[in-house]
Amino acid sequence: MLPMIERLQRFSQLDRADLDALKRLPHRIRETSAHEEIIATGQKLDRVFIVESGWLIRSRLLDDGRRQILNFMLPGDCFDLQCLVRARADHTVTSATLARLRMISASEFLDCVRDNANLATAFWWAAVQEESILREQIVRLGRRTARERIAHMMLELIRRRRLATAGTANDELLKLPVTREMIADALGLSEVHVSRTTSFLRQAGLLDVSNGTAKVLDLKGLMRLADFDETYLHVDEKFRLPGREHAESA
Amino acid sequence: MLPMIERLQRFSQLDRADLDALKRLPHRIRETSAHEEIIATGQKLDRVFIVESGWLIRSRLLDDGRRQILNFMLPGDCFDLQCLVRARADHTVTSATLARLRMISASEFLDCVRDNANLATAFWWAAVQEESILREQIVRLGRRTARERIAHMMLELIRRRRLATAGTANDELLKLPVTREMIADALGLSEVHVSRTTSFLRQAGLLDVSNGTAKVLDLKGLMRLADFDETYLHVDEKFRLPGREHAESA
DNA sequence: CGCGGGTTTGAATGAGTTCAATCACGGTGG
DNA sequence: CCACCGTGATTGAACTCATTCAAACCCGCG
Incomplete structure (x- = not known):
């Protein structure tokens, strides 16, 4: 949890109450070993993940075995806010190392950010940054x-x-x-x-x-x-x- | 406006009232010729754009002149929901053709979707799809x-x-x-x-x-x-x- | 008719791939 | 303590896909 808070606080004004609300959110912890599949392609997304430690990779596999890693997910990153509309995963998430993940159910997460504009802003920012990182990845690969x-x-x-x-x-x-x-x-x-x-x-x-x-x-x-x-x-x-x-x- | 509604309706249950709320949103129309700059790098984003007709391109320019187009924006697409946290643009948006754009101020847009879960879902979906398209672009370029x-x-x-x-x-x-x-x-x-x-x-x-x-x-x-x-x-x-x-x- | 933007073609070059061999390192078991 | 193995990293040589530069082409337009 700490790296996430560190990151969010740098960009949004979160007070004690906001942090408490975030910490108190019902959640489960998942500890993975390296090379475990966290999210499979086609799976319905119903929870938000927060990386507490370890690295994850998000990737797409082509049918002839070629693989493209879309990005690395580091401690403090959160994903997939897409679960808020119950989208299906169109790619795979795998642990690159031992990792510790905090999982929050989509509905409870949504209720929380609906009531708390500061947290909503903070997570929206995280999403903006993530998308920006994807765009930069496009530039890297293309040019x-x-x-x-x-x-x-x-x-x-x-x-x-x-x-x-x-x-x-x-x-x-x-x-x-x-x-x-x-x-x-x-x-x-x-x-x-x-x-x-x-x-x-x-x-x-x-x-x-x-x-x-x-x-x-x-x-x-x-x-x-x-x-x-x-x-x-x-x-x-x-x-x-x-x-x-x-x-x-x- | 029509292409956007067509697109949103395909994925979310929007009733008459939702559509009315969307149509009634205060907005301005911008008609561009080809090769006009719509959004410049570094600019603070404060409105949502909806493409009513024409094509736009979103691109990043490297200092030695190399250019990478991130994606094409077609009629029915909307951007940039990032304006909801007043982010700065980290790339350029240009018209590829004559285009007609509907612009809605961030604050009014936000008020609207806050009150209307159906519209919120619809636009969230559009954002999910857009991000997904970016990811596929990564795969195309990389592999x-x-x-x-x-x-x-x-x-x-x-x-x-x-x-x-x-x-x-x-x-x-x-x-x-x-x-x-x-x-x-x-x-x-x-x-x-x-x-x-x-x-x-x-x-x-x-x-x-x-x-x-x-x-x-x-x-x-x-x-x-x-x-x-x-x-x-x-x-x-x-x-x-x-x-x-x-x-x-x- | 000539001009200009965009497109196509050719030839030479180059960045990155492929395949295969070798190396380095950390177990594991004898 | 050492032989053996497996995984990942490195190196070399041949090859290929894509780039570069330059010339030609096409076509609509003044």
């Missing part, structure tokens, strides 16, 4: 080279982690509990080429991805290579619901 | 070949149009008011390769993209090539808000 993709994704992951850890984490070093194959499936590359590209980045003195970690060697250089611009993460924005007054301009 | 990408996107566009036209449109023929360059920027390809690939598809007797239209020559073959599975469009689902009863299974 960036392998080097840029890897550099860009690592910077995103580091930045996202910071949001959920109150800035206590070391921004130079990211625990990266995923195989080359997962990186490849996330970035639309082959395992082999991920290997070649990471070793290029290491030799270039920019980034060292090895032993389950990513170590930033040259932040400026890496950001330049990746053309990294974090505005899509909406980190500097304070969200609020619109007031009654009208918009300022056409 | 499909050029041929598959083009075939897949055309099938999606045809299917989406059907949702907004009460099935009166001809599913074999799609008006495609976009240049090769836009197709290329949407699919992460070069203009040249789009040209080569469409001419391959034409010679293969599958799909004829020319003169601003896409004509399906062999639907089955095209769907096989594209590995097209429309469940991600959620067309067969009836959405509703969750009741108070609990979920059926763990």
